[in-house]
Amino acid sequence: MTGSGNTRNMAPLVAAWKQAFHLATNGSGSYGKGLNLHRNGAVAQIHAQPGRLAAAVTAKKATHQAVLLLPELTDNQWDTLADRLAGNPQAVADLLAHRVPAAIADPGHAGGVAIVPDAEEITFSCSCPTGHAGRACDHSAALGHAVTDRLAVTASILLGARGMSARSLAALVRDLMADTDPGTLPADADGTVRADQLYSLAAHRPPHSPPDIDLDPIVPVTTTLHDPPIPGPRAQDLAWMTQDAANRARALLTAIPDPPHDDLADTVRILASPHGIDRLPTAADATGLTETTLRAMMIGYRHGGPAGAHATLAAATIPPSTLEQAAEALRASRAVTLGIIDIADGAITDSTAGVQIRPGLDGRWHPFTLWRADEWRPAPGACDDPAEAFRAARRARAARPLSR
Structure with missing residues (x-):
């Protein structure tokens, strides 16, 4: 399923469907009447099944079941499409993030496989008399217009009607790319990339052995930082947080037992750090403890860590x-x-x-x-x-x- 952020990318797909659907109605007056029905909210939820798109359409106090019939793609066509998408890092990132890639809108980028059927491949059916005769009626035309709008945000409905879900297509591509690097994700027109797509690619890449480096002599990057604009934390605060995170990571790696560390102890830890005393009034308001008590707990933290801070407040319960x-x-x-x-x-x-x-x-x-x-x-x-x-x-x- 695509998100609203991909609406622009789906424009070629929407345009291709709109043209094919218009031609399929063959100049019928129902095309315009169906547009008015759609704009008035007559079309209910659209259901996509292999070979068909269906929805209930209400007009003149009557509800009819409208259907658009589309041919399913063959297994060979799906394999061709998956093979072409596997060579497109952007398409791979979209699929792995459970989005329909924009590349499927262009047969030239999709291995010659057109997701949008030709006009002569779209047929109509409806529970109304006109629809029973297999002609485009007001209700099926309204459904076609609703599909046009729906494709802009949920292109997967067309995939489903053509015989495969976006998830199944992603599985095909993933199988083709087993133990391969999908390549570099290209940036959008504004020079940015989606974080979830980058993560999807990174999670799919084969694992690499970590470099053999000694982390101890490396100068922390925080030593070269300048203070960010207010209200961001000071550079020194970032350095302390980084050092604290490194200490905790080292303790986990060396299997050192973690002392009792809850929100209150963590508050006292910050107060006990250099310049942490500046936050004492705020901490008193947040914890409900007096500044005198917090000062004593800061001393306890310096002497005995989180447990020392808690012991300052009250002795632990023992038999x-x-x-x-x-x-x-x-x-x-x-x-x-x-x-x-x-x-x-x-x-x-x-x-x-x-x-x-x-x-x-x-x-x-x-x-x-x-x-x-x-x-x-x-x-x-x-x-x-x-x-x-x-x-x-x-x-x-x-x-x-x-x-x-």
Whole structure:
């Protein structure tokens, strides 16, 4: 099926059909009357079947079944057409994108096969008395005019009446081109090509072995970019996004487990990037969190990635028995000399020392230090061992006295 973007390309096909149909009516007055019926919306949906185009046509409060009879093309004719289209990259791209190629409108480009039948090959039939006699009537003429308009946007109906669907024709061409390169897609008159057609050709081409190159020493193209016009992202933003995409791709290729990364963590990731703080007010409005909370989550992201950001907002839910075992490990640790270890809100806290560890979504323990009254700030040193995470919290506490 063709889209509206191919209407111009189908003009030769439409013109050829209009001429053949006009000649087939042999000067009958029904040609003009049928045009008026069509313009008044008398023709219902057109049905294409091998050898015929049919539709219900309503005139003078009566509905008649009008039919245009066309000869089907032979198998040899279809093979000839497919062979000629296989040598036309534009036609191949159209077919692979499930569009009827404009080349079929011109027998010279279609291996001498005319999709539009000659005038003497078009015959008429209708449920009205005139149509029963095999002559062109007002209703079949209206159908012919409707076909003219329909061909401009849906050329596949004529293919169907001639005995083959556009999909079947595409399959014929695809078989002829097995393991061959369809060539370069030519540009339109305005110098452009359709993205879906380019993709169709690329998907059909035989796979090539990737070049053996070392990507690490290559200078990223983003380093030479200039800032695009507002509101486009800055060149530096593009560089950061490119680097982030490269890091994620490298992690996938090296089978590194992906940490919990949802929309909120991704927002914090952007805020934690250079100059990301400029977006803090917008992020606060979007997430419903305060700027203070988001700032703390940015610190957590820098120390522990997405899981660190989530742990800053709230401790991950783990079984109470796991919390108790971790607390016991801390009590037995030499690092705990003073204070009382408490378990509250899913975290393990030593209020006297001003340190705390929280379980994260990544299965690690994330250290925190008391910043102000009931305000905890993330610290570096997240790890699987709760005792080691606790020691990291104490080191951070010693390096940063309690804020007043």
